[in-house]
Amino acid sequence: MQVLQILKTKKDDSVTTVAPGTSVAEVAEILSARRIGALIISRDGRHVDGIVSERDVVRELGRRGAAVLALPVDEIMTKNAIGCTRTDTTAEVMERMSKGGFRHMPVMEGEVMVGLISIRDVIAARLAELNMEKEALTGMIMGS
DSSP: OBHHHHHHHOSOOOOOEEOTTOBHHHHHHHHHHHTOSEEEEOSSSSSOSEEEEHHHHHHHHHHHOGGGGGSBGGGTSBSSOOOBOTTOBHHHHHHHHHHHTOSEEEEEETTEEEEEEEHHHHHHHHHHHHHHHHHHHHHHHHTO
16 A cells, blocks of 8 residues: 555645744644644745654653743754655555654655655554455455
């Protein structure tokens, strides 16, 4: 299965972004209010300047204390976010996420972001893929 198929199955295909300079406190509020795990940092909503996850916020809170909330998100975000394309497969994306130790990935078309997928999206797609394979093999064995 390809990433483009994952994007088609998502109920909400919008990507929540914040501008560079947004405070970590505001980032935490948005993550909490929207019940999402990551935000894309973008000057224009189309180009990725970085990515910040709830894990990044918690890790920095633990390291620096509450003072981190006043800092701009630029100080804790991952600047070189690893992305994928619509034609990448679930296996390719899972491997990249696993090797990189992250759970969210912007979907890119050239330099422009066209979506965002999470490990949950990828696992659901992979499980659906495996179920289809099982059904096909069962059908072949049973002669249908």
